[in-house]
Amino acid sequence: MDVIIEAEKLTKIYPGGVLAVDHIDLSVKEGEIFGFLGPNGAGKSTTIMMLVTLLHPTEGKARIAGWDIVQHRGRVRSVLGYVSQDIAVDEYLTGWENLLLQGKLYHLSPQEIKTRGKEVLEMVDLWERKDELVQNYSGGMRKRLDIACGLIHRPRILFLDEPTLGLDIQTRSKIWEYIRQLRSEHKMTIFLTTHYMDEADKLCDRIAIIDHGKIMAIGTPLELKRSVGGDLVSIKFQENGNGQREEIFTALKEFPLVESVKEKDSQLLIVTKDGNTAIPQILSRLHDMGAEVQSISMKRPSLDDVFLFYTGRQLRDEEASPQDFYRMRMALRRAKR
Amino acid sequence: MKRLTNILSDIWYVCWREMKHFWGQKVRILMNIIQPVIWLGLMGNMFSNITAIPGFPAKSYLQFMTPGVIAMTSIFGAAFGGMSIVFDRRFGYLNKLLASPISRVSIPMGKMLSSALQAGIQSIIIVLIALALGVKFGTGFTGVLVMVLVAMLLTLAISGISLSLSAVLKTQESLMAVVNFLTMPLIFTSNAMFPTNMMPKWLASIASYNPVSFAVEPMRNLILGSWNWGALGVDIVALIGFGVLMTIIATLLFRRSVA
Structure with a gap:
């Protein structure tokens, strides 16, 4: 163009x-x-x-x-x-x-x-x-x-x-x-x-x-x-998936796109550079590990955050x-x- | 050639918009009719005995006053020519015009042309009212045509003054103040209301240089029945010169103000 x-x-x-x-x-x-x-x-x-x-x-x-x-x-x-x-x-x-x-x-x-x-x-x-x-x-x-x-x-x-x-x-x-x-x-x-x-x-x-x-x-x-911070992905698991928590933590931290992983209110909070690409990768990995995901959501920093x-x-x-x-x-x- | 036709078209469409505004304001047109009726009917009656004073150039004061009323109405209309630019500036329309590829000079010129056309219409209305009040037009239809033309030339020039002012004074308040300050003296130091031979010497000499007099004098000669070609020619050439001068000044000042 x-x-x-x-x-x-x-x-x-x-x-x-x-x-x-x-x-x-x-x-x-x-x-x-x-x-x-x-x-x-x-x-x-x-x-x-x-x-x-x-x-x-x-x-x-x-x-x-x-x-x-x-x-x-x-x-x-x-x-x-x-x-x-x-x-x-x-x-x-x-x-x-x-x-x-x-x-x-x-x-x-x-x-x-x-x-x-x-x-x-x-x-x-x-x-x-x-x-x-x-x-x-x-x-x-x-x-x-x-x-x-x-x-x-x-x-x-x-x-x-x-x-x-x-x-x-x-x-x-x-x-x-x-x-x-x-x-x-x-x-x-x-x-x-x-x-x-x-x-x-x-x-x-x-x-x-x-x-x-x-x-x-x-x-x-x-x-x-993206320039001001990554996307925030939060994942909620089915009740019975609690046993693998440690495994999942270490597995997710190995992803190149993932910057940090935290647990809060029985949800996993993942900060990633690019949520759109990271989510499918994370989901397929979790699926392979047999963890059952109940819901997943993503929040981007708003333009208000950018302006600030x-x-x-x-x-x-x-x-x-x-x-x-x-x-x-x-x-x-x-x-x- | 294309450039010239474009400029002419630009001038016409700026003028066309102003004419649309003119027709859209019914109250204004009504006032244009009422005002001369009052001037001619009331003033004409009040001062009717003035014709008895020795040296008064006309037999009927109404006949004497008609050119004065035409000139006055033209001046009042023309004086507000600059106001439309102030409003256009204020409401953002001027920027819209300026962002388009029209020639800059067409904006003041179009507005001056519309003032002149409006003055022509107003003059015809006044002539019709005067006829209804029994005023005789000594040189007939052709004379009336020349009178209307003279009124339009005067308006062109005066609206040029108003537009020049609007390029310098950018708010409506200050423009109104200066315009009001100028119009009344312009009328009263001319021969519009009283014959110069009945004025004190100092006033008569001001009146002889006042551009308004250059319009009133030929109109008055025409209505009283004389085709004085020499004097008519001089007055019209002076008016055209004044009009051209004011057009140049107004366009230059306008261009500078928007550069």
Whole structure:
């Protein structure tokens, strides 16, 4: 797969000396769902704003689909779609008029607008209500329309800034569904920011954890979790299997994947680098030894643990800056209508 | 060539959106009708005796006031041209526009064009109301067309001032304050309400440089029935020059503000 987003030492210092993004290096491959995870004010939005050409980087370089974000801004703009966290749809226009306008801004032909407009509106389930004023849309509908607008020119890369901020659970899972669909059907690359752990975990192929404008860690959710500690496998035996406890202990400790074995509340607790691979091996060994397993379960370290490990604090403790707080409140207010 | 047609299309669609907003606001259109009725009906009645003062250039104050009301309505409309950019900035729509491949200049230009079109519509409404109140248009239909065009040119220029301000003042409060501070003096130091020959000397000399006067004077000549081509030409060229200048300033300031 080709690299489609590339950043080298990308840096933004705001007038007044605030270092918002601090020498970020990253590369995103075509067709990836890449997540930027971090607290408010970590530099997520600033990074996106630079990549979509809305802000000039203070230092460093970035290329989108091979085009430099400063020298070839026009080219960059036409290959990307940008859906900001502001839910920027025009409420005095109908849903269809919003899309039409967006199509015109990307210089599509009337025919293209007609066919693609229908396609994207059907995808976000708004086709039936396309002729209603956006004023009458709910918050979730507005967000879906906003996403549809970002798709009408069939961008190769879609930038989503906090795509599910303040939305209800159904709408959130709908939006995750669209994002997965875009990747599987159109091979679209998706770059999103979020401060929701579950969103980063379930949706993204790879995650970068960003804090104070720096990337603290980058990798698949699984890699990140493994990097902070192993999977915890717990095994419960049938009552009659108690006699072999010592044997089992020594046998399990010999497994290369197993890091430690403990007994707690008549269960065996095994810490392993890779639970998925270790469990079948352990089970077949236990079976050979004639031990009868009643149940087995595995727990992975959560992304919360990962975040805590790399930034030294929990994501939810973070206090937003006044500006972020204001933006969030505005976005929430619009989302909730 | 493709580039030029793209820019024209961008300008038009930025303008199209503003026009949609205009039609969507029924109260605003209603006020556009009520306001001139009040200005013409009430003020015209109140000051009707002013025509008896020696030196007053018209026989009917209503006829004299109609161009003034057109100019005033145009200025009030134009003054808020910059407000739409402030709102777009605030609600994130400006970023959406800027992230698309449209030319940067099309944003202020489209908004100025829509202000001018709205002023054209408003002027036609005022003309119709004036006709209903018995005002005679001395140069007939063609004269009215030129009057509407002049009102649109004035609006283009004034909305350029408003947009320039909106590039510098980024909050609606400060923009409102400065715009309000500018519009009233702009109107009262022009010939919109009173003839310059009845003003004190200092005011008359300000009025002769006030861009608003360059719009009111030809409109007034037309409504009173004279096709004074020389004066008309000078005024229109001055208005176009002012409009072009403000377009350039507004686009430059806008580009700088979003760079």
